[in-house]
Amino acid sequence: MAEQSAITPNPVDISKYRDDFPVLSTKMNGKPLAFLDSGASAQKPTVVIAAMDAVLNKGYSNIHRGLYSISQKLTEDFEAVRVRVSRFINAPSEKNIVFTRNTTDAINLVAQSWGKAHLTASDEIILSEMEHHANIVPWQLLQQEIGFTIRTIPFDERGVLDMQAFERALNQHTKFVGVVHTSNALGTINPVKKIVEIAKDFYPDIKVLVDGSQSVVHGVVDVADIGCDFFTFTGHKIYGPTGIGVLYGREEVLASMPPYQGGGDMIERVSFNATSFKEPPYRFEAGTPPIVEVIGLGVAIDYVSAIGMANIAAHEAGLLTYATQKLQDIDGLKIHGTAPDKAGILSFTMDGAHPSDIGMILDQCGVAVRSGHHCCMPLMERLGLDATARASLGLYSNKADIDQLIEGLKKVGDMFS
Ligand SMILES: Cc1ncc(COP(=O)(O)O)c(C=O)c1O
The missing domain is CATH 3.40.640.10 (Type I PLP-dependent aspartate aminotransferase-like (Major domain))
Incomplete structure (x- = not known):
């Protein structure tokens, strides 16, 4: 992982592998599934x-x-x-x-x-x-x-x-x-x-x-x-x-x-x-x-x-930059975890909305994220929080998933501001 910091922001196109994961072409609550909970457990390719x-x-x-x-x-x-x-x-x-x-x-x-x-x-x-x-x-x-x-x-x-x-x-x-x-x-x-x-x-x-x-x-x-x-x-x-x-x-x-x-x-x-x-x-x-x-x-x-772990890392690094910029543009949203050396995991909170509210509204928008302490209660205590919402990337994640997340978060903002 030491190589991570040396990754150039020029991700390799690995989008064709998304088709290997049948679940990603299903819907959730009538919307295309934007699966952003790979940090909890990743989807399985057909070969497995x-x-x-x-x-x-x-x-x-x-x-x-x-x-x-x-x-x-x-x-x-x-x-x-x-x-x-x-x-x-x-x-x-x-x-x-x-x-x-x-x-x-x-x-x-x-x-x-x-x-x-x-x-x-x-x-x-x-x-x-x-x-x-x-x-x-x-x-x-x-x-x-x-x-x-x-x-x-x-x-x-x-x-x-x-x-x-x-x-x-x-x-x-x-x-x-x-x-x-x-x-x-x-x-x-x-x-x-x-x-x-x-x-x-x-x-x-x-x-x-x-x-x-x-x-x-x-x-x-x-x-x-x-x-x-x-x-x-x-x-x-x-x-x-x-x-x-x-x-x-x-x-x-x-x-x-x-x-x-x-x-x-x-x-x-x-x-x-x-x-x-x-x-x-x-x-x-x-x-x-x-x-x-x-x-x-x-x-x-x-x-x-x-596929190549370095290619997966580069793809996720590109998406992480894209998602971070988009999230930063949302009023009242705070990203927790801004280390210079970082993998495709985005924890955040929003003013006025509890992370479980965020998770439930995103679910209605077809977006799967995790809300809670992520089995890291001492870490949450250090942050002075009881929970965050977390979007985590996988090799199959793409900009459309992030855009769907951002649309959902705008709805959260409208409802809770
Ligand atoms: C950093 C880290 N350690 C340990 C675990 C525990 O993994 P498992 O539940 O598969 O034992 C997880 C799972 O979320 C994790 O993210």
Whole structure:
């Protein structure tokens, strides 16, 4: 994502891909659907739907243990996705890739496995104030058991992290830093490579987790370049299915972690005297995995890779500029999140209209946006708000979606001014 700031305002035309998403040619409340809620969950291209359908119709079985041909074929296809995911984020190998249910599950895994094994009551961890609840609550649950301290990194009025405050928060007790790569509520792209450098310069053994739920969707991600110990993302935001997420872990860090859950598929040998576990990543994948969802994720990754993440980022950067200008022209509208390095996420409030009113009126205009705290209550508290309305872009978003949003917001303005 470091490349984001270097993107020229000359977006590549990727409009032809919009036709790959059948839902986008439907109507909502009698109006063409302007889907501006991809930050919550993205629509699925037909190739993903077809691939999952094909597995279920023509080649489904359980994987890993079947000696018959369709099970072996599906096992190969499943494991090939692990390789594709590792290449997609430039991980050294497929051994770094653990399949989880989603980002939330991935961070809970890190907290319950790495955290429980390595944190003590006198330790400290640092989280940013713009974290999604998925990167706060798992640590608080563990804190209740262990009793360590959680410090936070504040952000300024633009939504830029206070790096000096981060440096001040580091001390000899710091064991872990967790930071969101791209904020789902503000759009800020955080300098995660710098954060890793600062933490590791302070003490090389500090572990850094980057929540990449929004960043893998909006730009090129290179975990080797970032240098983090953990990186997480979720399939349904990257045009894949729900029920599948990814935890990337550095090999030696994963090797230092005990199993998170026990059951089938994660063991080498079980007896009532002693049970031994498989090596990572399999040690962390107890039970039958989301087989069909993994296949869907693999196709989603192939799909965005074929378009090119840099092209998607450039397209969205162009649209973000267009939308920002148009929104700024609306009387009484305030954009929250104006960081110089920003992805296609626009949070805003309007004088006199609550974000839920904005959401409901836009719905009548065929425009899907999200209103609420976006699972970032501490961030909202910092902004002094209980909610914002949020329009978030996907690779299929276009100027017509933005124009429809602006027309809807003018109606909101007329009704509430
Ligand atoms: C930045 C960020 N982190 C974590 C999550 C949680 O993702 P999931 O609900 O798929 O676990 C989200 C989803 O909105 C997100 O935007």
